[in-house]
Amino acid sequence: MSTVVRRRKDGWYRTAGGLRQASVRSRSTAAAVIVVAVAMMLGAAALLLLLQRALITEVSDAADGRVGDIARQVSAKGTAGLATDLGETTRPGQLIQVLDPSGRVVAASSTRVDTTPLTDLRPPADALLRSQVGEMPLIDDDHSFLIVAQGAAYDGRTYTVVVASSVETQRQTVVTVAKYLAIGFPALLIVVGVAGWLMVGQALRPVERIRGRVQRIGTRDLTERVPVPQTRDEIARLAVTMNEMLDRLETGQATQRAFVADASHELRSPLATLTAALEVIEADTTGQAWHELRQVMETETDRMRQLVEDLLLLAKADDTGIRMRQVDVDLDDLVAAEIQRLRSSAPDLTVTGDVHPVRVVGDPARLSQVLRNLVDNAARAAHGTVHLTTAEQNGSAIITVSDDGDGIPEQDRQRVFERFVRLDTSRSRTSGGSGLGLSIAREITRAHNGTITLTSSPTGGTTATVTLPN
Known part of the structure; x- marks a missing residue:
């Protein structure tokens, strides 16, 4: 059995079939947290990458400077007394070797590296070579040293100066920064989530007030209105x-x-x-x-x-619109027939006409109904004369029905098209109809893409003008 949609606490709703769907507040908060999390992840990755490159560059620059100094010393004085100098001047984290042309270690900064060469690199004189350690990511790198080798010529022989710089300290620095970021990210995301939840709730509070007011408004009383915030948003x-x-x-x-x-x-x-x-x-x-x-x-x-x-x-x-036939209609014939009918039914009235041939496409029965309603209204209002005309003007067919009655005040000329509106308040059926004639005439005219208006007639009464597309 499906469940009815109901509002629950914490911004959640239960929908048909028992499925759960987050509210706008929850979705907005989640979207904010996700966007910030993605931005922070991208920022952290960029930070670690830049930090890694900066540390590698620093180690590499130091190794390049150190290997250049020792190579110049070897080129100038040879290897005599070099082992003592290397042991005294080498800073922590570096290992230095000087290899003869055969690859034998002739000087070293530490007894740990005074026997086995640290690398197979053998650059020519004044040339500089590096191992591939510094080009690999530090965090996933199993190598511990960045190795730089430079050739130095002395007394016709080419020696190789090797400087191995430890990158363990740099690796630990990157790891430490990554740990701090991993600890700070969840806390920051919690702050963003709480702030987003509160801010979205504050923004949606007027909507909730509107919803509550609308829910209380019933069909019996529609006079209540929803509160309008002063935010202009x-x-x-x-x-x-x-x-x-x-x-x-x-x-x-x-x-x-x-x-x-x-x-x-x-x-x-x-x-x-x-x-x-x-x-x-x-x-x-x-x-x-x-x-x-x-x-x-x-x-x-x-x-x-x-x-x-x-x-x-x-x-x-009101529902689906009035269905109309689409055939050729001679409006002059319809008007001539209404003139004859009115002359027969109201012999005390003078019925005149100025009829010219005019043809439109429409429903002849409905157009005849429009004309009859207007003529009946004119006959009831007239003192003695009703005048009908047809004409063609600016590509439109024009029908006018005029009377010499008391006329309709200008402020009432739109109101009389409303249903059951009669300007005579007596509601007498002998002096007026049901009050639907003009309403029906307007609806039928609109269905033909036309208009109907009321103006004062030259004789002081009212002129009803129907304009139809020709």
């Missing part, structure tokens, strides 16, 4: 973004509640009418009430059906 911007999201959620929730309340109100009126009519019909034993109320019930039923269809259309627009 990424976390502060995250808090601002979270508050903006909560603002949108609160606005969406309020809109949804208002939508549900308005929809309920819109459905309550025809349902109440139908219920009352059924009660009257049931109480009437003559059957006369059915004939009198039949038309009323059909009207209310049609209104409920239209309201439900409008709500479903808007729900589709």
Whole structure:
């Protein structure tokens, strides 16, 4: 059975399947420790290498100087009295031999090396040769001496001066430094880990406060907001973004509640009418009430059906968008048909038109619905005249529907596109619709990549302008 993701102490989490995954704090601290450890290892390796080379160079320079001095002495005076001088002047850590041309030791700085040559090197006069000891790593080297040999000519014979310098002291120096580094590294890494843990925890503390506040915010009350740090960094911007999201959620929730309340109100009126009519019909034993109320019930039923269809259309627009057919549509034909319909249904209105051929690609049924909603709104608002036009301008198709009514205040021209918004507060069905017509018209127009705007008409009413790509 998989475990639910839960927060644990010390920055660890248990995930599905029982696997453990480090928190951001743990991962950040571990990353800091790993980076510092790698940097320290590279630095230590470079330090030991440079130290090793410096010590080897020092020993080599000393051996070169010493072998040169003795070679010059042999070239000038020969080997007479040289053994005594070597024993008195040779510093600790060095072994010196002077070999004759046959390889026999004729002078030495110590009785330890007065019989067997230290090396097979036999350089010519004034030439310098070295063994390979100094070129190998000291830490893993089994050799203990750096050997330098130089030739010296005297009385027609070539002698070999050999200086063997001990590198044991240098080796121990490198080993000692490596031990100190090995002891200091763990302590330093612990300090880095603790400091990183505390610093990351301090940096993430505002995030934890934000998380805790968001966790406490429920769907019943979206008025709370997360605290915004004063640091003006990424976390502060995250808090601002979270508050903006909560603002949108609160606005969406309020809109949804208002939508549900308005929809309920819109459905309550025809349902109440139908219920009352059924009660009257049931109480009437003559059957006369059915004939009198039949038309009323059909009207209310049609209104409920239209309201439900409008709500479903808007729900589709919010969810996946309104699906549109893509065929050629003659807008002038649609406008001419609406002019004829309005003249028949509202004979008390003067309906005029200025219709020019305009064709677009779209859904003829949906575009007809847009036009009908605008015309019905204009007919309800008009005092006596409704005017419709079609035109083509700058590559776009333009439809206008104007009335000579009281007009819409400028501050309300965007609000009327919201759902269930009617500027008449009486909610009378005889003077206004459900408040969904303009919302539906805007959604359908957007689905056709067009726009719809409201402006004042020359006659003092309102002009609705639909712009569609041609």
